[in-house]
Every structure is written in structure tokens, then in C-alpha cells.
Amino acid sequence: MQEYPGQKRILVAVDCIIFGFDGVNVKLLLVKRSLVPERGNWSLMGGFINPSESPEDAANRVLEERTGLKNVYMEQFQVFGNPERDPVERTLSIAYFALIDIHQYEKQLSAENNPEWFLLDDMPEMVFDHAEMVNLAKRELRYKAALHPILFQLLPEKFTIPQLQALYEGVYQTEFDDRNFSRKLLSTGLLVKLAEKDKQSSKKGAFYYRLDQTNYKDNINSFLNLVPNPDKFL
Structure with missing residues (x-):
């Protein structure tokens, strides 16, 4: 196999940041690290890219191997390349984040x-630079959610406004x-009110809604003012 002269090996890994919503709270999925160093400590779902894999294929494989989750849409958002980020070998990490119900x-x-x-406000200590990855992923998520209704990815097909x-x-x-x-939410024109109510949270109950897919593209920018002063959260 031909090699470039004078070049040293750099490993490339992927790390998956999985945000989930259980109907009440937004959460982060972590696993116990299986490799030395820091074996047994909390970690994102990470692993090295095989020579025959694309980064996307590696991210999907690693996520399934570490958690069993598959067919999860993940979005690549940043490369982390501090030379000291991994104490064993020089390693770049391509980070992905996902939103799931x-x-x-x-x-x-x-x-x-x-x-x-x-x-999110009670996360444990994590290995290497994984806390930095999560914080930057939260910033990216908040930025996008202030512009577009991407958080619907975290909801079931029908949901209430309190949810x-x-x-x-x-x-x-x-x-x-x-x-x-x-008021702001209903003014977006993206919700369809259903006749059914969720009566688990109160006697009066709250009406269920669903996302109006037919008007989604036309009104995708209607969420611009849903979050007041979004810059203060970034």
C-alpha cells in the first residue's frame, strides 16, 4: 500500500450526542466507557472509523453497538481536534448530534x-472533552430551534401545548x-388542533395537536420569534 512520506498516523473517531425528550424533561444519553483509560466512566457513544467506512456509517454503527439504537437521524456539527484531547494517541473526533422521542x-x-x-442540568463528569462537545451541541440545538421547528423531532405524532x-x-x-x-405557538400556523384531550395531567385536560405537514415549508420561518432574545442562550 502506497503511503505519503514523512506523515504520522492520526486516528479519526466519531462521537454521538443523543438528546431525548420523555414528555416532561430533555435528557442526554451516556454510556460507560469500555476502553482504558477512564474505563467505566461516563462517555458519549464513540468509536473509531474503519478504513472502509464513511463518517456517517461509522456514527450509525457505533451508536447501534453501544446502545442498540438504529435508524436515528444524526447531524454532523463539528470536528474536535485538540492535539491533547486523547491521552493515548492523536485523535480527531467528528461529532454528531440527534434528537429523539x-x-x-x-x-x-x-x-x-x-x-x-x-x-441536562444534572450531567455527570465525562471523559476527555465530551462535556465541551455536549455544551457546543446544546448551543447548536438552541440556535436552530430558535429559527425552525426542529424540536418536533423530539415529540410523538400528537402532543399538547404544555408538552x-x-x-x-x-x-x-x-x-x-x-x-x-x-399565543406565539398558535400564530405560527403549523399546528392542527385535534378533538382528543390529554386528561392525565389535569381534570380539565389539554387538547392534542399535530404538526401540519402541508404548511410546514411555507411557514418554516414562523418560529423566528417563538424564543424571546435567543442570543442570550448561546
Whole structure:
């Protein structure tokens, strides 16, 4: 095999940052690291890219091997390349993040590597630079969610406005005014009100809604003002 002269080996890995929503809280999925150093400590789902793989194929393989999750849409958002980030060998990491409905995927989750969901404001210490990866992924998520309704990826097909508000409050880790949030949300033209109510949270109940896919493209920018002063969260 021909090689470039005078070049040293650099490993390339992928790390998967999985955000989930359980209907009440936004959470982060972590696993126990299986390699030395820091074996047994909390980690993102990471692994090295095989010579025959694309980064996307590697990310999907690593996620399934570490957690059992598959067919999860993941978005590449940054390369982490500090020369000191891995104490063993010089390693670049291509980071991906995903948004999932926890209940939709809970049956896929394997117990083999002890995957566990953590609240965003109660995350444990993580190996290497994984905390930095998560913080930058949160910033990216907040930026995109302030512009477009991407957080619907975390919801079931039908949902209530209180559920959607809880989701936004979890992502931005703040509280929104109930009336203003509801008014702005309904003004987007992206929700279809259903006749059915969720009566588990209160006697009166809250109407279910669904995303109006037919008007999605025309009104995709209508979420621009849903989050007040989004810059302060970035």
C-alpha cells in the first residue's frame, strides 16, 4: 500500500450526542466507557472509523453497538481536534448530534453498555472533552430551534401545548410565560388542533395537536420569534 512520506498516523473517531425528550424533561444519553483509560466512566457513544467506512456509517454503527439504537437521524456539527484531547494517541473526533422521542426508541435500548439518560442540568463528569462537545451541541440545538421547528423531532405524532412548552424550557433551561408561548405557538400556523384531550395531567385536560405537514415549508420561518432574545442562550 502506497503511503505519503514523512506523515504520522492520526486516528479519526466519531462521537454521538443523543438528546431525548420523555414528555416532561430533555435528557442526554451516556454510556460507560469500555476502553482504558477512564474505563467505566461516563462517555458519549464513540468509536473509531474503519478504513472502509464513511463518517456517517461509522456514527450509525457505533451508536447501534453501544446502545442498540438504529435508524436515528444524526447531524454532523463539528470536528474536535485538540492535539491533547486523547491521552493515548492523536485523535480527531467528528461529532454528531440527534434528537429523539425517548418513548419511541426505548424498546431498542440495550443494557449491554449501561446506557443511561441524564437531565441536562444534572450531567455527570465525562471523559476527555465530551462535556465541551455536549455544551457546543446544546448551543447548536438552541440556535436552530430558535429559527425552525426542529424540536418536533423530539415529540410523538400528537402532543399538547404544555408538552411542547416543557420541551422548549428543557432545551433552553429556562421558563417561558405560558400565555405568550401559547399565543406565539398558535400564530405560527403549523399546528392542527385535534378533538382528543390529554386528561392525565389535569381534570380539565389539554387538547392534542399535530404538526401540519402541508404548511410546514411555507411557514418554516414562523418560529423566528417563538424564543424571546435567543442570543442570550448561546
